[in-house]
Amino acid sequence: SYELTQALSVSVALGQTATITCEGNNIGSKSVHWYQQKPGQAPVLVIYRDTNRPSGIPERISGSNSGSTATLTISRAQVGDEAEFYCQVWDGSPAVFGGGTKLTVL
């Protein structure tokens, strides 16, 4: 079955740019979706189909996908961005999630 690998944690200084990666075999040929989950809350879709933002998601959040790595970028990081981030692809019908990356804003 398909697997997605994420770093356990990423730290970023306040106001700087955070980069969260998601690795998978030829992931660039798949559509990647990203979810943000804050403590005690349900996940929220922040990027769909590699680069698209749902309504209400700030332009500071962007995505890309190529080769074996998909990337979520958060510019001008704020304390309110602290959360767990999950990448996800479809492996046929089942959804496959990465293990999640905890973003800490210092």
Next chain:
Amino acid sequence: EVQLVESGGGLVQPGGSLKLSCAASGFSFSGSAVHWVRQASGKGLEWVGRIKIKADKYATEYAASVKGRFTISRDDSKNTAYLQLNSLRTEDTAMYYCTRLGAPADALDIWGQGTMVTVSS
């Protein structure tokens, strides 16, 4: 308001059963596939299964870890999806979320707040 609201979670003994509900409002429920995702405490997201729409014959599919024990159904007249959990194991203890597969995003764009299932003697 577009939302999904789960209910039915609780404490159950190993080997027991539970039926979760997912009530939808604010969008065309009958036109949307519904997925269930669970999350054990302190762990990541795990896909449980999904049910498609009537046009796709309400086709279901399940994760290997729950296949044969869990059943997803829906009642479009009530805008509600269900997750029947049978032969429960301690490792099924988790928060269970229902989610909508949105179009054209092809992503899980609406999530409920979750309902907690605890399997313990």
